[in-house]
Amino acid sequence: MTGSAVRVAVLGLALAAVVPSGESMAAVIQVDGIRLVHVQQAGLGLVQIEVVVESGSLRDPEGSEGLASLTAAMLLRGTASRSYRKIMGAVNDLGATMDAEAQKDAIVLAGDVMPRYLDRWAAIAADVLANPTFPAGAFAQERSLVLEDIRNLRDDDAELARHFFARFLYRGHPLGRPTIGYASSVARLRRKDCETFYRQHVRKGNVVVVVAGDISLEQATGLARTLTVGIPDGPRDDSRLPPPPAAANGIRALIVDKPDRTQTQVAWGHPSIAWSDPDLFPLLVGNTAMGGTFSSRLMHQIREVRGWSYGVSSSISAGKDFGTLTVQFFPNSKDTVPAIRLALDLFADAAAAGLPEDEVAFARDHLANQFPFRIETARKRADEALADLQYERPAGFLEHYVENVKAQDVSAVAASLRRQYRPKQAVIVIVGTAKDLEAEVRTIPGVISVEVVPYTADALP
Numbered sequence: 001m002t003g004s005a006v007r008v009a010v011l012g013l014a015l016a017a018v019v020p021s022g023e024s025m026a027a028v029i030q031v032d033g034i035r036l037v038h039v040q041q042a043g044l045g046l047v048q049i050e051v052v053v054e055s056g057s058l059r060d061p062e063g064s065e066g067l068a069s070l071t072a073a074m075l076l077r078g079t080a081s082r083s084y085r086k087i088m089g090a091v092n093d094l095g096a097t098m099d100a101e102a103q104k105d106a107i108v109l110a111g112d113v114m115p116r117y118l119d120r121w122a123a124i125a126a127d128v129l130a131n132p133t134f135p136a137g138a139f140a141q142e143r144s145l146v147l148e149d150i151r152n153l154r155d156d157d158a159e160l161a162r163h164f165f166a167r168f169l170y171r172g173h174p175l176g177r178p179t180i181g182y183a184s185s186v187a188r189l190r191r192k193d194c195e196t197f198y199r200q201h202v203r204k205g206n207v208v209v210v211v212a213g214d215i216s217l218e219q220a221t222g223l224a225r226t227l228t229v230g231i232p233d234g235p236r237d238d239s240r241l242p243p244p245p246a247a248a249n250g251i252r253a254l255i256v257d258k259p260d261r262t263q264t265q266v267a268w269g270h271p272s273i274a275w276s277d278p279d280l281f282p283l284l285v286g287n288t289a290m291g292g293t294f295s296s297r298l299m300h301q302i303r304e305v306r307g308w309s310y311g312v313s314s315s316i317s318a319g320k321d322f323g324t325l326t327v328q329f330f331p332n333s334k335d336t337v338p339a340i341r342l343a344l345d346l347f348a349d350a351a352a353a354g355l356p357e358d359e360v361a362f363a364r365d366h367l368a369n370q371f372p373f374r375i376e377t378a379r380k381r382a383d384e385a386l387a388d389l390q391y392e393r394p395a396g397f398l399e400h401y402v403e404n405v406k407a408q409d410v411s412a413v414a415a416s417l418r419r420q421y422r423p424k425q426a427v428i429v430i431v432g433t434a435k436d437l438e439a440e441v442r443t444i445p446g447v448i449s450v451e452v453v454p455y456t457a458d459a460l461p
Contacts, residue, residue, distance in 0.1 A: 026038065026385035028385055031209075031221050033205060034204045034205075034207045034208070034224060034228050036208075036209050036211065036220060037208060037209070037210045037211070037382050038211050038212070038217050038220040038221075039212040039379075039381045040378065041212065041213050041377070042214060044213045045115070046112055047112070047118055047213040047214055047215045048211070048213050048379050048382075049110065049223070050108055050110045050209070050386075051108070051207065051208075051209055051210075051227055052209075052210060052390075053108070053202050053206050053207055054105060054208065055068070055200075055202075056068050056104050057069060057103070057104055057177065057181075058104050058105060058174045059197075060181070062177075063185060063188070064189060064193060065177045065181040066180055066181015066182065066189065068107060068197065069102040069180050069181060070146055070186065071194040071198050073100065073142045073145075073146070074134050074139060075128055075132050075198075076088065076099075077133075077138035077139075078132070078135045079127045079130075079131040079132055081127065082128075087124060087128065090120070091121070091124060094121055095113075095117070096111055096114070097110075097112050098110075098124070098125065098128075102179055104175070104179060106390070109128065111125065115213075115215060118219075126226055126228070126229060129228070129230065131230065132198065134194050135191075139190075139191040143187075146180060147183055147187065150181070150182070150186065151183070154456060157258065157264075157265045157431045158330065158431075161256070161266065161267045161328070161429055161430075161431045162328075164254060164256050166178065167459070167460050168427050168429055170244065170245065174241060182458045183458050184458050185459075201237065202231055203231065204231055204232070204233050205233075205236035206236055207228055207231060208390075209227055209228065210386050211223060211224070211382070212378040212381070212382040213379070241319075241321045243321075243322070244271040244322055247270065247422065249425075250424065250425070250446050250448030250449075251344075251423075251426050251427070251428060251446040251448060252427045252447075252450075253427070253428040253441050253444070254428070254430070254450075255432065255437055255438055255453075256429065256430065256431040256453060257432075257433065257434035257452050257454050258431055258433060259433055260433060261333060262333055263331070263332055263432075264330065264430050265328075265330050266328065266331070266336060266339070266340060266428070266431075267326060267327070267429045268327050268343070268427060269326040269327055269427070270422050270425055270426045271322050271325075272317075272323040272325040274319055274321055274323060275318045275323075275391050275397070276392065280318060281404045281407070282417075283316060283413075284316060285360060285363045285364055285408040285413050286363070286416055287325070288366060289355050289359040289360060290314050290347070290350060290355075291312060291315070291327060296313075296314070297346060297350075297355075298312045298346060299311075299312055301342060301346060302331075302339055302342060302343065308329075308331045308335040308342075309335075310330070311329065311330065312327070312343075313327070313328055314327045315328075319391060320390070320391045320392050327347075329343070333436050333437065336430060336440075337437070337440040340430075340441075341444055341445070344444070344445075347421050348424070350417050351417050354413060354417060355413055355414065356410070357410050360408070364406055364408060368406055375398070428441075428447075434452045438450060
């Protein structure tokens, strides 16, 4: 690694106690302008690789939603020297995998390969990354497949609820744009758009190579160089997200009208915290008690006591700048509004009065006891290190995770819930039959607006 700026970050002894013998924690180093995450698991017989380009669907220009996703789909469709058939045939001959996809934050080329075939796999992947040609015929096929996937979403009520929840909560914000795009925006995309997007964003400063498995750090460093040799130099694009939309002074509801439904899918919530927020750990404990386990308060009150929904959950997805609180359940149509009312009341009560010691203690123990499963494999440890890089989690986040969880008492949890739970500023999305729901939804205390859109709607107006 001569000539490279090297920074090795190895998580501490507190984690080593739960890492299987003979395996390592994550090392993060700089190699020729790219960041490398490496975790070794000798004897695994497999190397797992991700090349992460930190420019995903959040970089889609307005009106071109779905561009990053379609660009990722096109990466394997051909290079200057390899056709799609040749790429996939060669990968299959190695008994390996190679896939490309877009996420909110990144385009990812990933694959698994046996160590003895690593050089051959890397040569193919390096060509894909450096020399994609975005052939016109393949573009038409991929765009048709994406449009079919968008149409198929309409058959999955739970997926519809999740999609419309993000669109409604973050309307007018990049987070509200679905990674897959809208039918109308994808139909407008052209082959040249993908090529332009790729050339604009793929540079070494935006790249993280993640390598886990049966490979040494020295070998992983050489692999990172091979994979990125054809990627141009350039700085990391470190622009921040705009702040979330201003909270309304009341609850806004959206009914996604799907005729003849006897059951609904409900998703509600509001913007939440960043990884760096001091409330992170007390909120994680409190929200786990509210809706993160099978014995949570939501599950007890909505499923066990009243039988309104087989499942109910509350999750916090923290982000680099801010995150999202999402509550989901799926009651019968006749129970939908009572269940929403109860869930809102439970969150309001928790914000006002906190939670009792037994619920907090159970949540603390659950999070601490589940922690070893977060780092039980080389791939999981590598992904945690990648999250540190992508979301700027506090230094030592994983190393001190268990002690930070165990440090949260009733008063700390109560204070965080008081600051972070805002049910009176929530948005509610319901996939169901509007004629059976709209009038009753308007009676929910605090609701200031109710919109209705057909389930076949594309982007919200």
